[in-house]
Amino acid sequence: xxxxxxxxxxxxxxxxxxxxxxxxxxxxxxxxxxxxxxxxxxxxxxxxxxxxxxxxxxxxxxxxxxxxxxxxxxxxxxxxxxxxxxxxxxxxxxxxxxxxxxxxxxxxxxxxxxxxxxxxxxxxxxxxxxxxxxxxxxxxxxxxxxxxxxxxxxxxxxxxxxxxxxxxxxxxxxxxxxxxxxxxxxxxxxxxxxxxxxxxxxxxxxxxxxxxxxxxxxxxxxxxxxxxxxxxxxxxxxxxxxxxxxxxxxxxxxxxxxxxxxxxxxxxxxxxxxxxxxxxxxxxxxxxxxxxxxxxxxxxxxxxxxxxxxxxxxxxxxxxxxxxxxxxxxxxxxxxxxxxxxxxxxxxxxxxxxxxxxxxxxxxxxxxxxxxxxxxxxxxxxxxxxxxxxxxxxxxxxxxxxxxxxxxxxxxxxxxxxxxxxxxxxxxxxxxxxxxxxxxxxxxx
Amino acid sequence: xxxxxxxxxxxxxxxxxxxxxxxxxxxxxxxxxxxxxxxxxxxxxxxxxxxxxxxxxxxxxxxxxxxxxxxxxxxxxxxxxxxxxxxxxxxxxxxxxxxxxxxxxxxxxxxxxxxxxxxxxxxxxxxxxxxxxxxxxxxxxxxxxxxxxxxxxxxxxxxxxxxxxxxxxxxxxxxxxxxxxxxxxxxxxxxxxxxxxxxxxxxxxxxxxxxxxxxxxxxxxxxxxxxxxxxxxxxxxxxxxxxxxxxxxxxxxxxxxxxxxxxxxxxxxxxxxxxxxxxxxxxxxxxxxxxxxxxxxxxxxxxxxxxxxxxxxxxxxxxxxxxxxxxxxxxxxxxxxxxxxxxxxxxxxxxxxxxxxxxxxxxxxxxxxxxxxxxxxxxxxxxxxxxxxxxxxxxxxxxxxxxxxxxxxxxxxxxxxxxxxxxxxxxxxxxxxxxxxxxxxxxxxxxxxxxxxxxxxxxx
Numbered sequence: 086x087x088x089x090x091x092x093x094x095x096x097x098x099x100x101x102x103x104x105x106x107x108x109x110x111x112x113x114x115x116x117x118x119x120x121x122x123x124x125x126x127x128x129x130x131x132x133x134x135x136x137x138x139x140x141x142x143x144x145x146x147x148x149x150x151x152x153x154x155x156x157x158x159x160x161x162x163x164x165x166x167x168x169x170x171x172x173x174x175x176x177x178x179x180x181x182x183x184x185x186x187x188x189x190x191x192x193x194x195x196x197x198x199x200x201x202x203x204x205x206x207x208x209x210x211x212x213x214x215x216x217x218x219x220x221x222x223x224x225x226x227x228x229x230x231x232x233x234x235x236x237x238x239x240x241x242x243x244x245x246x247x248x249x250x251x252x253x254x255x256x257x258x259x260x261x262x263x264x265x266x267x268x269x270x271x272x273x274x275x276x277x278x279x280x281x282x283x284x285x286x287x288x289x290x291x292x293x294x295x296x297x298x299x300x301x302x303x304x305x306x307x308x309x310x311x312x313x314x315x316x317x318x319x320x321x322x323x324x325x326x327x328x329x330x331x332x333x334x335x336x337x338x339x340x341x342x343x344x345x346x347x348x349x350x351x352x353x354x355x356x357x358x359x360x361x362x363x364x365x366x367x368x369x370x371x372x373x374x375x376x377x378x379x380x381x382x383x384x385x386x387x388x389x390x391x392x393x394x395x396x397x398x399x400x401x402x403x404x405x406x407x408x409x410x411x412x413x414x415x416x417x418x419x420x421x422x423x424x425x426x427x428x429x430x431x432x433x434x435x436x437x438x439x440x441x442x443x444x445x446x447x448x449x450x451x452x453x454x455x456x457x458x459x460x461x462x463x464x465x466x467x468x469x470x471x472x473x474x475x476x477x478x479x480x481x482x483x484x485x486x487x488x489x490x491x492x493x494x495x496x497x498x499x500x501x502x503x504x505x506x507x508x509x510x511x512x513x514x515x516x517x518x519x520x521x522x523x524x525x526x527x528x529x530x
Numbered sequence: 531x532x533x534x535x536x537x538x539x540x541x542x543x544x545x546x547x548x549x550x551x552x553x554x555x556x557x558x559x560x561x562x563x564x565x566x567x568x569x570x571x572x573x574x575x576x577x578x579x580x581x582x583x584x585x586x587x588x589x590x591x592x593x594x595x596x597x598x599x600x601x602x603x604x605x606x607x608x609x610x611x612x613x614x615x616x617x618x619x620x621x622x623x624x625x626x627x628x629x630x631x632x633x634x635x636x637x638x639x640x641x642x643x644x645x646x647x648x649x650x651x652x653x654x655x656x657x658x659x660x661x662x663x664x665x666x667x668x669x670x671x672x673x674x675x676x677x678x679x680x681x682x683x684x685x686x687x688x689x690x691x692x693x694x695x696x697x698x699x700x701x702x703x704x705x706x707x708x709x710x711x712x713x714x715x716x717x718x719x720x721x722x723x724x725x726x727x728x729x730x731x732x733x734x735x736x737x738x739x740x741x742x743x744x745x746x747x748x749x750x751x752x753x754x755x756x757x758x759x760x761x762x763x764x765x766x767x768x769x770x771x772x773x774x775x776x777x778x779x780x781x782x783x784x785x786x787x788x789x790x791x792x793x794x795x796x797x798x799x800x801x802x803x804x805x806x807x808x809x810x811x812x813x814x815x816x817x818x819x820x821x822x823x824x825x826x827x828x829x830x831x832x833x834x835x836x837x838x839x840x841x842x843x844x845x846x847x848x849x850x851x852x853x854x855x856x857x858x859x860x861x862x863x864x865x866x867x868x869x870x871x872x873x874x875x876x877x878x879x880x881x882x883x884x885x886x887x888x889x890x891x892x893x894x895x896x897x898x899x900x901x902x903x904x905x906x907x908x909x910x911x912x913x914x915x916x917x918x919x920x921x922x923x924x925x926x927x928x929x930x931x932x933x934x935x936x937x938x939x940x941x942x943x944x945x946x947x948x949x950x951x952x953x954x955x956x957x958x959x960x961x962x963x964x965x966x967x968x969x970x971x972x973x974x975x976x977x978x979x980x981x982x983x984x985x986x987x988x989x990x
Contacts, residue, residue, distance in 0.1 A: 249945075250945050252941050252944055252945055253941050253942070253945040253946075256937065256938070256941045260895060260934065263898065263902075263934075264895070264898050266902075267800070267898050267901045267902050267905065268798075270800060270901075270905045272799065275905050275906075275908050275909030276909040276910065278905075278909070279905065279906060279909045279910075283744060283745070283748045284744070286748055286751065287744045287747055287748060290747065290751070337729075338733065339728070339731060434721060434725070437724065437725050437728050440728045440731075441724075441727075441728050444728065444731045444736055444739075444740065445736075445740060447736050448736035448737040448739070448740045449737065449740075473721070473724075476717065477717070480713050480714050480717045481714070483713055483714075484710075484711050484713055484714040485714070494955060494958055494959060494970065495970060495973055495974070497955050498955055498974060499977065503981070503983045506974075506978060506983060507978070507983055507984065509955060509956050509959070509974075510971075510974050510975070510978060510984065512956055513956070513959055513960075513967065513970075513971055513974070514971065516960060516967075517964075517967060517968065517971060520964065522964045522967065522968055523968065523971065
């Protein structure tokens with residue numbers, strides 16, 4: 086925010102500007118100078134140093150540079166510890182945390198939009214932004230709830246109606262917001278209002294869809310949530326360390342601190358980390374099993390027979406490595422092979438999300454998204470590399486691991502007309518018989 | 531580009547960026563690199579533009595009058611006001627006849643038409659973005675915008691093709707591969723575009739580039755999703771495409787006529803020409819029109835049947851047993867209508883009742899799409915989206931009210947008419963693991979036997 090005030094204060098020809106705008110004032114009702122000066126008055130104050138008092142006192146004797154480093158380090162450890170606690174507490178708490186992170190990220194980006202456009206005073210707009218967030222969340226959570234809580238929903242009559250007409254209800258809610266936006270257009274602020282409308286929608290597209298894909302991945306099994314996120318975090322930290330110790334060649338003009346050595350070192354370190362982490366986690370059922378909602382106990386359970394992906398198998402080592410290591414075969418989980426793909430994406434493409442956020446911050450002349458975490462900036466600063474990871478994991482699971490959700494298919498099947506059901510049933514039957522999965526003898530039982 | 535030169539050449543009242551000021555500012559600027567002063571603040575120049583009120587924004591120049599020569603000669607005798615009215619009228623009739631011609635030519639031509647309109651709308655909105663931000667010279671950006679359009683279209687068409695052409699697709703090996711990994715391939719293509727965008731960020735143009743990126747994405751969200759919903763509605767049956775679109779067109783025309791003859795009370799400040807009389811008159815006439823159009827179209831199998839692709843004839847066919855929705859039912863009239871019409875019952879197609887809902891939406895909420903477009907044009911100081919159609923403006927000008935209609939029809943169909951698409955369910959079933967398929971088969975069999983749809987096989 087200091088940059089913004091500096092920029093507006095630095096215009097020595099502001100007086101001439103005001104004069105010219107005042108002459109236009111006779112034509113329009115309100116002048117641009119009015120909105121500018123008002124914006125100066127109501128611009129939010131520069132953020133003060135948010136470091137908690139505790140840390141300040143503990144580190145008061147160190148020099149300012151080391152103090153910053155220590156603050157960052159302590160906060161990093163605090164966040165990682167927090168992450169472990171949440172994992173321990175279970176899927177329900179994880180989902181709530183994801184939702185809170187989503188809301189905070191949305192809030193941060195929208196606040197930046199307000200600051201950029203000095204649009205605190207636009208009528209309705211803050212209400213409308215939060216309303217759209219609510220609508221889109223309602224739509225996505227409704228779809229998820231309908232899929233995963235199918236039996237619970239069928240039992241309760243009001244829930245059943247809500248889920249049957251879910252799309253229509255969501256669309257109506259969105260339409261109401263749209264009509265309110267159109268009715269709230271004020272004559273001198275059309276452009277600002279359209280900008281904020283566009284800004285809100287792009288933010289929703291980024292933040293809300295990602296968070297829902299994260300929750301979908303979570304329902305596949307907590308390992309699909311933990312391994313990708315840890316790979317991105319590990320890549321961040323490792324690339325920083327490698328860059329710190331060995332960094333020479335700059336990587337990209339957008340982020341002058343990143344180096345090729347950090348990039349490549351981070352890549353290899355992340356792949357190794359992903360292999361080790363998936364080996365450790367694949368042993369435990371609570372990570373590997375899909376999250377299911379148990380109607381009887383009214384809670385989430387993670388109990389199942391681990392699928393093929395999470396059972397140790399023998400792999401033959403190719404001749405090259407065989408001579409080096411001296412082992413003929415190695416026992417690995419198939420999931421570890423997938424984790425190589427996930428780690429590769431996290432190290433090679435994940436940083437582009439970070440560059441995108443850096444470019445965004447430079448474009449709008451802000452140093453950090455917000456000041457939520459001392460030493461680190463806002464929540465978005467921590468999550469910018471995760472941006473693409475969630476989508477990739479979701480697409481990866483859908484394409485390579487398993488296809489569509491069987492329970493969802495059964496549910497869709499049951500809503501079809503009888504003749505359509507029969508047609509599908511017969512096609513499936515002939516397909517199964519062709520493949521030999523179904524034998525006529527077994528069929529007649 | 532005219533504005534760019536005008537503003538740069540103007541000494542005093544430029545948007546606060548005259549050269550001497552830049553010299554003083556460069557020292558205190560937080561940009562550490564010392565670059566030429568004029569270039570440093572391109573972002574600032576357009577950034578300040580954003581936070582100003584509308585009055586400060588220069589108008590975008592209009593293209594020259596594009597009325598074809600023929601019309602000019604034919605109407606040279608009339609005064610300019612009537613000439614404009616005649617041009618609009620002739621073009622309206624031309625567009626309506628073109629519409630009928632394409633309907634006659636069949637569903638495949640309709641799909642091509644929808645695709646063509648979508649591409650043109652995208653082009654118009656993107657061009658406005660270029661003109662607003664004077665960003666013709668941004669490196670790569672035009673290529674990237676069209677690339678994103680291609681990616682999103684590939685994704686959506688792939689999903690549609692997989693659903694509706696299931697039998698055709700099963701035959702070809704390469705297509706099978708493409709369908710199976712379709713989401714992954716689409717995502718990879720999109721990612722490539724995203725990475726190209728990040729790599730193309732140029733130091734002095736960050737803000738402009740981000741604006742164009744966001745502009746492209748919002749435009750894609752609007753135009754591409756709508757056009758694909760239109761095509762999905764089309765596959766349900768051409769009547770689901772024709773009745774909504776003609777209701778919106780009818781509402782436009784009748785609201786205009788009612789407003790012309792009876793209009794007194796203005797409706798909304800955004801569009802000063804609209805009146806309450808036009809709005810309400812348009813509503814009633816659109817409901818009546820929709821009712822009658824539904825009655826006439828429901829008789830023909832050509833309009834009513836879902837479109838299917840037959841692999842033997844390699845073309846689209848619309849042949850089926852019309853659903854319950856399109857068969858005449860007798861409804862008993864409520865008593866007050868009985869007295870007026872002196873009939874006990876009336877035979878209607880159930881679809882006509884649905885058409886009332888569609889027409890109501892077209893007349894009450896459809897205009898909000900028009901107001902949105904009017905607000906957009908005022909915000910960016912343009913008179914029309916483009917000059918494609920003489921007398922009417924661009925394609926977007928004609929389609930702005932249709933904007934919400936396609937989504938509404940799609941949501942209406944999936945919520946009230948029928949559930950999910952059976953061919954999609956089948957396709958997903960065939961992709962599952964064999965053991966999952968077997969367990970689903972058993973569940974389905976039990977369910978069908980329970981409902982009596984399937985007779986249990988007798989043991990011999």
